[in-house]
Structure formats: C-alpha cells, structure tokens
Amino acid sequence: SSSSFYERYHSLEDIYDWINRTIQDSPNTANLILIGSSYEKRPLYALKLSLNNRPNKKAMWIDCGIHAREWIAPAFCLWFVRHALLHYGKNQDITNILDNMDVYILPVMNPDGYLYTWTTDRMWRKNRSISNSSICVGADLNRNFDANWCTVGASHDPCSEIYCGEFPESEPESQAVADFLRSHKDSVQLYFSIHSYSQMLLFPYSCTLDEAENHKDLLEMAKEAVEKIQRYYRNNYKYGAGARTIYLAPGGSDDWAYNLGIKYSFTFELQDRGQYGFLLPPFRISKACNEALTAVKSIALRVIEKT
Numbered sequence: 001s002s003s004s005f006y007e008r009y010h011s012l013e014d015i016y017d018w019i020n021r022t023i024q025d026s027p028n029t030a031n032l033i034l035i036g037s038s039y040e041k042r043p044l045y046a047l048k049l050s051l052n053n054r055p056n057k058k059a060m061w062i063d064c065g066i067h068a069r070e071w072i073a074p075a076f077c078l079w080f081v082r083h084a085l086l087h088y089g090k091n092q093d094i095t096n097i098l099d100n101m102d103v104y105i106l107p108v109m110n111p112d113g114y115l116y117t118w119t120t121d122r123m124w125r126k127n128r129s130i131s132n133s134s135i136c137v138g139a140d141l142n143r144n145f146d147a148n149w150c151t152v153g154a155s156h157d158p159c160s161e162i163y164c165g166e167f168p169e170s171e172p173e174s175q176a177v178a179d180f181l182r183s184h185k186d187s188v189q190l191y192f193s194i195h196s197y198s199q200m201l202l203f204p205y206s207c208t209l210d211e212a213e214n215h216k217d218l219l220e221m222a223k224e225a226v227e228k229i230q231r232y233y234r235n236n237y238k239y240g241a242g243a244r245t246i247y248l249a250p251g252g253s254d255d256w257a258y259n260l261g262i263k264y265s266f267t268f269e270l271q272d273r274g275q276y277g278f279l280l281p282p283f284r285i286s287k288a289c290n291e292a293l294t295a296v297k298s299i300a301l302r303v304i305e306k307t
C-alpha cells in the first residue's frame with residue numbers, strides 16, 4: 001500500500017521516479033520545475049503544487065536534503081506532497097493552505113551528497129564539489145549562502161564539515177535555490193528548510209545574536225507549532241532563534257531568505273534527539289513526518305492569517 005512506500009527511505013533514483021509519477025498522476029496540480037543542476041550535473045527538480053488557478057496567489061517553499069545524511073528530510077518532502085494531494089478537499093487545514101498558497105517543494109537539494117550516503121559514506125553532510133586547493137571534497141551548503149558568510153560558525157577549511165565554500169553561492173546547489181527565490185521573492189512569503197536531528201524549530205538569526213525585526217511574531221508562531229506537537233504527539237521540540245537555540249551558523253539558507261524579504265523563515269531539525277540521530281529507523285518516519293506536518297501547517301495557517 002502507498003503508506004508503506006512513504007514509510008521507507010528511498011534512493012535518489014527512486015525519488016526521481018517518484019517525482020515523475022507524481023506529476024503524471026496529478027498533471028494539473030503538480031508541476032515539475034528544473035531549478036538548476038548539482039556539481040555532478042544531476043537535475044535539481046522542484047515540484048510546484050497549485051491546487052487552484054486563483055490569480056497571483058502567494059507561495060511557500062520547502063527544501064529537503066540540503067545535508068546528505070539527514071534522510072528523514074527528503075522523506076518529509078515526499079510525505080508532505082502525498083498528504084497535500086491525497087487530503088486536499090478533505091482535510092480542512094491543508095485545503096485552506098492550498099487554497100491560499102502554492103507550494104514549491106525541493107525534495108533533494110543535494111543529490112550528489114544524498115547518492116554518496118547510499119553508495120559510500122552514510123554520514124556524509126556536504127555536497128561533492130572538488131576544491132582546487134585541497135584533497136578534501138564538498139562544501140556545507142548551509143554555510144554557503146550570502147548571510148554573514150564564513151564568519152564564526154563556519155570554516156574556510158575545505159576539510160571541515162562546515163566549510164563555507166570559496167565564496168557565497170560558490171556551489172551550484174545553493175546558487176540554484178538563491179536564484180529561484182530571488183526570482184520568486186514577490187510571491188514566496190514562507191520558507192522552510194528541513195534538516196535532522198535534534199527536534200528544534202529555528203528561525204533567524206543564526207548568523208548573529210541580533211534579533212530579527214519580527215522576532216516576537218516568529219517566536220509566537222514557533223511556540224504554537226511546538227505546543228501542537230506536544231499536544232498531539234507527546235513529543236518535545238525546542239524552538240527559538242538559531243544562534244541562541246542551537247549554535248552560531250552563518251551563511252544559512254534561512255537567514256539569507258529572511259534578508260531577501262521572506263519574513264517567515266524557519267529551519268526544522270526533525271527527530272530524534274540522538275538515540276538514532278541521522279540513522280532514524282524507517283519505523284519512526286511516520287511519527288517524525290506527522291510531527292513536522294503539524295508544525296508546518298500550523299505556521300502556514302498563521303502566515304495566511306497575517307498577510
């Protein structure tokens with residue numbers, strides 16, 4: 001049954017096949033967007049979910065798989081798409097969201113790295129770009145965006161797990177996402193970057209200890225989302241501005257999107273808190289994804305109310 005498909009992790013090839021099946025099964029509502037290609041020239045496919053043709057609708061963006069080893073993230077992107085297409089018109093919350101917002105979803109932002117975790121090193125985090133100055137491979141795509149680039153919390157060392165790249169947007173994957181968001185910044189008003197693990201809902205800033213201008217708003221929205229996860233799933237998530245809640249992390253996609261003007265910007269660290277870590281077993285996928293879905297819907301509904 002389809003639920004078993006969504007309660008398993010899938011290879012890069014299977015995810016590409018799933019993307020093609022999804023747009024074939026829902027031609028009017030799911031559209032394929034090629035936003036660029038990876039360092040090793042794999043396609044960066046995003047799906048656009050548009051459930052009605054109401055003119056100049058706003059939109060939300062969800063990227064998964066920026067960090068290769070965080071397999072629960074792509075699993076969530078697939079889970080979200082299936083929930084949206086299956087429950088639109090039935091579940092009130094997702095119907096309300098999709099009536100008001102289009103959704104851009106990038107299931108695997110770092111396909112080269114994701115494949116590498118399936119074939120070679122399960123614990124790989126970065127992309128697979130070759131630097132001309134080192135034998136070490138890969139940049140941390142979540143330190144490669146132009147937001148206080150390569151300050152405290154990132155490294156200029158190509159061998160570091162938090163290597164910021166040669167310059168901001170030096171990596172094709174982060175450049176593709178930045179280009180897309182720049183050209184859609186008037187419609188995209190909500191940004192999510194999905195990661196694991198540690199069960200946290202984070203918002204700007206992570207690149208400085210300064211507070212975002214709508215900090216109170218973001219805090220309130222994150223608090224409400226985390227309370228819903230607690231109420232429905234009895235699971236605890238931390239929440240707050242990234243710099244104080246997890247660590248200083250400059251060059252992040254969420255801070256950059258926020259500074260672009262996407263004032264509702266979140267990074268989600270999904271399950272768990274360290275028992276399995278990045279190796280979250282398949283039997284935990286459904287609860288992890290339902291918890292994340294609850295939070296994403298809660299925040300999206302609030303954004304619709306406020307705008």
Ligand SMILES: NCCCCC[C@@H](C[SeH])C(=O)O
Nearest residue numbers: 142195206242249252253267
């Ligand atoms: N944009 C930085 C948000 C906070 C850090 C998130 C984690 C996810 Se693994 C990181 O990129 O180190």
Ligand SMILES: [Zn+2]
Nearest residue numbers: 067070195196
């Ligand atoms: Zn991550």
Ligand SMILES: [Zn+2]
Nearest residue numbers: 195196197269
């Ligand atoms: Zn993480």
